[in-house]
Amino acid sequence: MNNFGVIEIASTTTKSTPGWAYVPDTGPTLPAALQPTNRKRAARNQPALSLSDLSAREETRIRKELEALDRDNPRDLSIPIPPKPGGSGRAQNKHTSNVRKILQSQKTFANHLDDYQAMLALAETNPAAAAAMNAALAKPSTPTTATAKSASPAPTQSPSAAGGSKRSAAAAKRAAAKEKQEQEKERKRPAKQQPPKPDPSPSTQDSPAPPAQPPVQNDGATAADVEMPDAPPATGTNTSTTTTTTTPPATAPQPQPQPQTYPRESLILPPYQKPPPRPHTGDNDPLLVSYVPPFPTDDELRALMTAPPLSYLEARAKWGDGGGEEARYPPRTFCAVCGYWGRVKCMRCGTRCCALDCLTLHGEECVGRFGG
Amino acid sequence: MVTNRKFRSAGPPPPATTLVLDNGADTIKAGFVAGGKASEPRIIPNCIARDRHKKLYVGSELERCRDFGEIAFRRPVEKGFIVNWEAQREIWDREFFDDTAPQECDPSETRLILAEQPNSLPALQTHCDQMVFEEFGFASYYRGIGPSFNAYQDVQAVFRTPREPDTPVEIPAEVILLIDSGYSHTTVTPILQGRPLHQAIRRLDVGGKLLTNYLTRLLSIRHFDMRNETYIVNEMKEAVCYVSLDFKGDLEKSWKGTRGERREDYVNGAGVAKDYVLPDSHTRFHGIVREYEPGASSRARKGAVVSTEDVLTLRNERFAVPELLFNPSDIGMRQPGLADLVMQSLSVLPIGLWPGLLANIVVVGGNAKLDNFIQRLQMELLERVPDECVVRVARPADPITSTWQGAANFAMHEHVEQLAVTKREYEEYGAGWVARKFAAGLGVSS
Numbered sequence A: 001m002n003n004f005g006v007i008e009i010a011s012t013t014t015k016s017t018p019g020w021a022y023v024p025d026t027g028p029t030l031p032a033a034l035q036p037t038n039r040k041r042a043a044r045n046q047p048a049l050s051l052s053d054l055s056a057r058e059e060t061r062i063r064k065e066l067e068a069l070d071r072d073n074p075r076d077l078s079i080p081i082p083p084k085p086g087g088s089g090r091a092q093n094k095h096t097s098n099v100r101k102i103l104q105s106q107k108t109f110a111n112h113l114d115d116y117q118a119m120l121a122l123a124e125t126n127p128a129a130a131a132a133m134n135a136a137l138a139k140p141s142t143p144t145t146a147t148a149k150s151a152s153p154a155p156t157q158s159p160s161a162a163g164g165s166k167r168s169a170a171a172a173k174r175a176a177a178k179e180k181q182e183q184e185k186e187r188k189r190p191a192k193q194q195p196p197k198p199d200p201s202p203s204t205q206d207s208p209a210p211p212a213q214p215p216v217q218n219d220g221a222t223a224a225d226v227e228m229p230d231a232p233p234a235t236g237t238n239t240s241t242t243t244t245t246t247t248p249p250a251t252a253p254q255p256q257p258q259p260q261t262y263p264r265e266s267l268i269l270p271p272y273q274k275p276p277p278r279p280h281t282g283d284n285d286p287l288l289v290s291y292v293p294p295f296p297t298d299d300e301l302r303a304l305m306t307a308p309p310l311s312y313l314e315a316r317a318k319w320g321d322g323g324g325e326e327a328r329y330p331p332r333t334f335c336a337v338c339g340y341w342g343r344v345k346c347m348r349c350g351t352r353c354c355a356l357d358c359l360t361l362h363g364e365e366c367v368g369r370f371g372g
Numbered sequence B: 001m002v003t004n005r006k007f008r009s010a011g012p013p014p015p016a017t018t019l020v021l022d023n024g025a026d027t028i029k030a031g032f033v034a035g036g037k038a039s040e041p042r043i044i045p046n047c048i049a050r051d052r053h054k055k056l057y058v059g060s061e062l063e064r065c066r067d068f069g070e071i072a073f074r075r076p077v078e079k080g081f082i083v084n085w086e087a088q089r090e091i092w093d094r095e096f097f098d099d100t101a102p103q104e105c106d107p108s109e110t111r112l113i114l115a116e117q118p119n120s121l122p123a124l125q126t127h128c129d130q131m132v133f134e135e136f137g138f139a140s141y142y143r144g145i146g147p148s149f150n151a152y153q154d155v156q157a158v159f160r161t162p163r164e165p166d167t168p169v170e171i172p173a174e175v176i177l178l179i180d181s182g183y184s185h186t187t188v189t190p191i192l193q194g195r196p197l198h199q200a201i202r203r204l205d206v207g208g209k210l211l212t213n214y215l216t217r218l219l220s221i222r223h224f225d226m227r228n229e230t231y232i233v234n235e236m237k238e239a240v241c242y243v244s245l246d247f248k249g250d251l252e253k254s255w256k257g258t259r260g261e262r263r264e265d266y267v268n269g270a271g272v273a274k275d276y277v278l279p280d281s282h283t284r285f286h287g288i289v290r291e292y293e294p295g296a297s298s299r300a301r302k303g304a305v306v307s308t309e310d311v312l313t314l315r316n317e318r319f320a321v322p323e324l325l326f327n328p329s330d331i332g333m334r335q336p337g338l339a340d341l342v343m344q345s346l347s348v349l350p351i352g353l354w355p356g357l358l359a360n361i362v363v364v365g366g367n368a369k370l371d372n373f374i375q376r377l378q379m380e381l382l383e384r385v386p387d388e389c390v391v392r393v394a395r396p397a398d399p400i401t402s403t404w405q406g407a408a409n410f411a412m413h414e415h416v417e418q419l420a421v422t423k424r425e426y427e428e429y430g431a432g433w434v435a436r437k438f439a440a441g442l443g444v445s446s
């Protein structure tokens, strides 16, 4: 195939950054900015990539097309804030330094994501540096750190979610790394000559200062949760009834509810309250018995319901994760001209067409575009 | 509707008025809750727009715009998250805080309930909290993920589940699988008792914006250059696009055939083809859908009839565009389609939860309005789950305001007192504490 002697190498770090930003070194790059990298996932996805028969050139074309489809406007433009129409606005009190910084920021989402990923990457290798960077980003310890135990009706987060799945393990690891940052900051705190009393004003935690600490309240709760052990579920009263099951609620005409086999002991999801369905002659027919999966225990439910959020990239669905093979189906190809199945390929550029009509049409363009 | 009001014994009573905001990338849904009642939400364009005459429109001022040709948008929300506060503040000021604002309120006497997308970046969340307290000065505030608010509705009414008249409505719903398909992306969130199962939240980066841009590309290849007409193409998408229940069949029906051939389905349209009359920016500011009239558009283009109309005949564009929700690989995206997205979410949960979640799938967001969306999802899920599994997919009466309605109900529910933080708490404990409290959520009392 004639590639005109040029092969574009796809790259992910293409964003222009106003001011500065940390750019993560994520190792081998995936081809699309729309398909950002998470190193662990990326490693798992490698086989799928190598199976792909896309050339680097086609990868680049697809990446550019996807980037174009992601835009809000067809071209770059800057639309200014119009002046208020003579009206008196909300009383413009002086901005706090936080607000001033936020209002002046011209960072895009991609910039913020790069910052965050770089911080995470750094946290794995160099917690101290990450802590410094974390502070530089004026970011409080992330919500994934399960530390919000003190004070407040906010409940404890149980990091023992789902009995050590890879994901929660990773989250725990990350959280542990964060905890190190916290400690690090704790150590640095006196050195930075912070006033000994807790900061009353959030504006003082501007930039490099560490975030305010969770308050200690007099209800006996403790703010000192430096370690991240696989804590037992919070003050479990129900831990003994580990075989607790119940029918899934609200599941309309679900598999025959048989209350006697489902102890109504779950405190989290109330048991099936309605009377059992009328007996049917087929009830005892072994051929008609439906399998009802065991309902999770309250401990399992509690772990699921209190597990911390995933990060932005962790939540992004990818091929090859549970529930689907790499691509569940082989990708379909379409005619670039009319959108019907792409059954033939242009000999010159590899573009798919449905049949001769469209191929001819494309051929005119194809020649025109590249001058033969 | 159950409206429990329990106040914490300590501290001043919460503000009497709550401003409820679902601050979307495309539109803000905004309204008040006071005295146990929710107002009707307003739908406000969340943008600063500039038309071809360089006139600027902020938020709801866009109502005054007539000619949407070549209009361009600046959006404070990117990927579902508030990124540009300079623009967002201007829009909020004009809609809520200025003296002449259509929904004026005094933040110092108001609680704010703000819906955000799941899996935000911590820095963006902090910015948001800092703006809410330090710039606007709300008295009380809760920021929670939009999908969870949907649990605070009569979900069984959405499914038309038969119910004894005296059965109380369960709020929050015990179990739902909430799919939110909006402008920026589509998310799947399993929710038990109003608590999202965070480890199972999954996102597909296909949303209304991508669909509109894809339609723009197809039209620009096949008909006219529409690349500067995002607004007009978006209207067209909303008017003519549908989710196919038989993609192969519909594709056959819309194919002209091989060399010089014109298949009968192609000639008569076979129910797939539609004509779309484009706005002309003089007398007609919005497009019109017409039944397909064989040859209408080509005759008009060739000048065979005297016509001032620009008519497009839309064929496979009508269903190939929404198809991206179910087959993102059609444009080379390496992401699973929506049904597989649901299965990936379920795969990290105990199988015992599957029946409950599969039987209570609620779809919200603008894309839920596409014809056959619900049916296609149900069809594809049935192919993927065991035969005896019940799969029910439904959308609320208004999928666009559903998250707002839920958040308004939440504002009247006792849970809000457990979750909201006051300005004083923010000042005393700091932004980090607030972020952690919001992330921890309701927890599970034991």
Ligand SMILES: [Zn+2]
Pocket (backbone or CB within 6 Å): A335, A336, A337, A338, A339, A340, A353, A354, A355, A358
């Ligand atoms: Zn073709």
Ligand SMILES: [Zn+2]
Pocket (backbone or CB within 6 Å): A346, A347, A348, A349, A350, A351, A362, A363, A366
């Ligand atoms: Zn070619």
